[in-house]
Amino acid sequence: MRNTTITIDQDALAHNLQVIKQHLKPTTKVLAMVKADAYGHGIQAALPALMAADGFGVACMSEALAIKTLGHQKPIVLIEGVFSQAEWQTALAHDFGCVIHQIEQLNWALSLTPDDDAFGRTIWLKYNTGMSRLGFGDDAIIEAARQLNDAGYQLILTSHFACADEQSHPMNARQILKFNQMLNAIRQFAPQTLASLCNSAGIINFADQQHDWVRAGIALYGSKPVADQSAHELGLKPAMTLSSQVMALHTLADQDCVGYSALWMATKAHQIAVVAIGYGDGYPRVVSSGKVSITDAHGKVHQREIIGRVAMDMLMIDVDGLEINIGAPVVLWGASPSIDEVASCAGTIGYELMCRLTQRPKRRIVSINQPTSSQN
Ligand SMILES: *Cc1c(COP(=O)(O)O)cnc(C)c1O
Numbered sequence: 001m002r003n004t005t006i007t008i009d010q011d012a013l014a015h016n017l018q019v020i021k022q023h024l025k026p027t028t029k030v031l032a033m034v035k036a037d038a039y040g041h042g043i044q045a046a047l048p049a050l051m052a053a054d055g056f057g058v059a060c061m062s063e064a065l066a067i068k069t070l071g072h073q074k075p076i077v078l079i080e081g082v083f084s085q086a087e088w089q090t091a092l093a094h095d096f097g098c099v100i101h102q103i104e105q106l107n108w109a110l111s112l113t114p115d116d117d118a119f120g121r122t123i124w125l126k127y128n129t130g131m132s133r134l135g136f137g138d139d140a141i142i143e144a145a146r147q148l149n150d151a152g153y154q155l156i157l158t159s160h161f162a163c164a165d166e167q168s169h170p171m172n173a174r175q176i177l178k179f180n181q182m183l184n185a186i187r188q189f190a191p192q193t194l195a196s197l198c199n200s201a202g203i204i205n206f207a208d209q210q211h212d213w214v215r216a217g218i219a220l221y222g223s224k225p226v227a228d229q230s231a232h233e234l235g236l237k238p239a240m241t242l243s244s245q246v247m248a249l250h251t252l253a254d255q256d257c258v259g260y261s262a263l264w265m266a267t268k269a270h271q272i273a274v275v276a277i278g279y280g281d282g283y284p285r286v287v288s289s290g291k292v293s294i295t296d297a298h299g300k301v302h303q304r305e306i307i308g309r310v311a312m313d314m315l316m317i318d319v320d321g322l323e324i325n326i327g328a329p330v331v332l333w334g335a336s337p338s339i340d341e342v343a344s345c346a347g348t349i350g351y352e353l354m355c356r357l358t359q360r361p362k363r364r365i366v367s368i369n370q371p372t373s374s375q376n
């Protein structure tokens with residue numbers, strides 16, 4: 001069988017959530033971001049390990065409903081809000097929390113309000129502090145906050161950092177200033193207004209901006225949130241391991257070529273291994289000096305380079321001088337190499353590698369400590 005496998009470590013997920021919590025005041029709540037199928041980890045695998053979070057953040061209604069279908073009772077927040085009036089009604093029916101970032105959403109919320117005790121009575125009002133992605137501008141947000149407050153909504157002023165991974169980037173100070181000034185202005189007429197600014201990078205780099213809720217994503221999954229520290233240095237553990245096996249071995253002669261476009265050529269007799277994984281599984285096609293870990297016939301692990309072009313179903317690695325058997329285990333990312341090392345060779349970020357895995361690899365969940373039935 002083709003043993004190309006995505007292994008999700010629930011203990012690592014639970015551990016990473018605790019690491020994040022160690023950065024927080026005890027009163028700060030954590031919205032665990034599980035959009036994009038828990039950053040490609042699978043919500044079924046991820047949610048039971050993240051039960052210490054105070055709520056779950058998703059990008060769209062289908063993701064929210066998928067969590068509901070699994071029987072989870074924790075608050076669910078649609079971090080882009082609803083896309084139509086019909087969806088607003090669905091959000092009310094399921095008591096999802098919603099971001100409101102533009103005027104149509106505001107009007108839907110004003111035309112039909114949830115019950116007083118509903119979680120959806122709290123609106124995550126999005127303020128554009130400089131990223132120019134989602135959110136009301138300076139004047140419109142005051143008006144929106146007034147109207148929502150008058151309609152009896154509890155507000156959480158929310159915004160998103162553009163550059164939180166680079167602590168000294170001037171955008172951060174500007175966004176933080178704008179955010180806190182607006183929070184004060186809104187609290188003049190809606191004193192109970194709460195606030196949420198930080199993603200994973202913000203939690204690490206701007207500890208004084210935790211406010212009432214943080215929205216933690218990438219750190220949960222054990223990939224690096226900030227530019228100048230590795231995930232390992234932050235005490236985060238990789239929640240995902242992508243692995244496969246050697247399916248063929250060759251001894252090349254001098255001048256023999258490897259793979260499509262014959263990009264790699266041996267300059268002497270050379271041993272290579274073919275590994276059963278490619279871009280059809282979600283491994284990036286373009287990697288420069290990408291490495292994998294391979295276990296030799298004696299159980300010793302080596303880091304070896306990918307040679308030639310990554311194909312849809314296979315890639316080739318240099319195993320010269322190693323004793324390798326067919327079936328030898330290969331780790332594409334996990335503890336070593338880390339997903340961040342691979343991402344850097346592929347000119348991207350860990351987030352994208354996690355999200356672009358395909359349906360083809362097998363999926364496996366491992367856990368020593370996690371009671372997988374704990375769904376409250
Ligand atoms: C995805 C997302 C987050 C989480 O960001 P990370 O960098 O993964 O921690 C936080 N807030 C919003 C609005 C998001 O869309």
